[in-house]
Amino acid sequence: MPSEKKGQVFISCGQYRPEEIKLGQDLAAAVNELTEFQGYFAQNETSLEGLSRNIFGALDRSSAFVAVMHHRGEVQTLRGNHTRGSVWVEQEIAIAAFLQQAHNRNLQVAVYAQRGVKREGVRDQLHLNPVEFDAEDEVVADFRARLLDGRFSPVRLPPPKDADLQLAFTTVSRGNGDRHHYRLRLVVTNTGTERLTDYWVELQFPKAVLLGDPTVSGVGKYQETPTHVFLRADRQVLGVDLYPGDPVETIPVEYYMDQALYDDGSVLGQRVVAGFGSPGMATRRIEKPFRDLQEF
Numbered sequence: 001m002p003s004e005k006k007g008q009v010f011i012s013c014g015q016y017r018p019e020e021i022k023l024g025q026d027l028a029a030a031v032n033e034l035t036e037f038q039g040y041f042a043q044n045e046t047s048l049e050g051l052s053r054n055i056f057g058a059l060d061r062s063s064a065f066v067a068v069m070h071h072r073g074e075v076q077t078l079r080g081n082h083t084r085g086s087v088w089v090e091q092e093i094a095i096a097a098f099l100q101q102a103h104n105r106n107l108q109v110a111v112y113a114q115r116g117v118k119r120e121g122v123r124d125q126l127h128l129n130p131v132e133f134d135a136e137d138e139v140v141a142d143f144r145a146r147l148l149d150g151r152f153s154p155v156r157l158p159p160p161k162d163a164d165l166q167l168a169f170t171t172v173s174r175g176n177g178d179r180h181h182y183r184l185r186l187v188v189t190n191t192g193t194e195r196l197t198d199y200w201v202e203l204q205f206p207k208a209v210l211l212g213d214p215t216v217s218g219v220g221k222y223q224e225t226p227t228h229v230f231l232r233a234d235r236q237v238l239g240v241d242l243y244p245g246d247p248v249e250t251i252p253v254e255y256y257m258d259q260a261l262y263d264d265g266s267v268l269g270q271r272v273v274a275g276f277g278s279p280g281m282a283t284r285r286i287e288k289p290f291r292d293l294q295e296f
Helices: 019-033 047-061 087-102 122-126 136-149 259-264
Strands: 010-012 038-039 064-069 073-076 081-084 108-114 131-133 163-173 179-190 200-206 220-224 230-233 247-250 254-258 273-277 282-288
Touching: 010 019, 010 047, 010 087, 019 038, 019 136, 047 087, 064 087, 087 108, 108 136, 131 136, 136 230, 163 273, 163 282, 179 200, 179 273, 254 259
Parallel strands: 010 038, 010 064, 064 108, 108 131
Antiparallel strands: 073 081, 163 179, 179 247, 179 254, 200 230, 200 273, 220 230, 273 282
């Protein structure tokens, strides 16, 4: 089964001639073949809705940008005549430049210009160092070489909503050595780009080792089996928004291990499972055997 793509590379290329369309397709195919990203070449967008929603949205979602400027005829200006490139491609370059600068986006960019095309507009102010070409096959050969040697290397965009979960523990006391007291550390880190204001955390934990009632802190118990208790807390219970990059400890659970439980051994193989969810993102889960959360 093919691996999931890490993102997309936007291909901005003219479509006036069949050779230009084929070039856009070949560049997208090179991305698909040589990287873990998907090449996006929007050759079939014909409606205003398609242009504004699909193409502009694709630019915003892209991890890298490739532009190819072809001749579009001679124009006369106050400074004389020059050869103009595609106005549409120029506009897409300007949008990519905005994303890169205003949004602090780590956007890989490669620009190719047919020999003789003059820099205009935003592109005239950017130091893009376009690669000049005479024939389309030169562009494909150069781009494939850059993909292979790493000069063009897309970086996956952080998703707007995502989280990382870690399960660990702290030893509160060892008593006389025959009974240990532990505190679970279920840490959630917002690894996306948006502040999370609506979320929930769930925990499946062995009943046999619990100390006291885990719901006294406001955590809810929503299910119970002969071996496990199922706990849940949400934003209202935890009382904090999750800002990007911030780790937050959730669902405090006190538990123990003694000689009798250790000798019996059955609880050591039971699973501890935690999950995190928020509207608009896939639920994240982490799972460990209980033996990894004690040191008796």
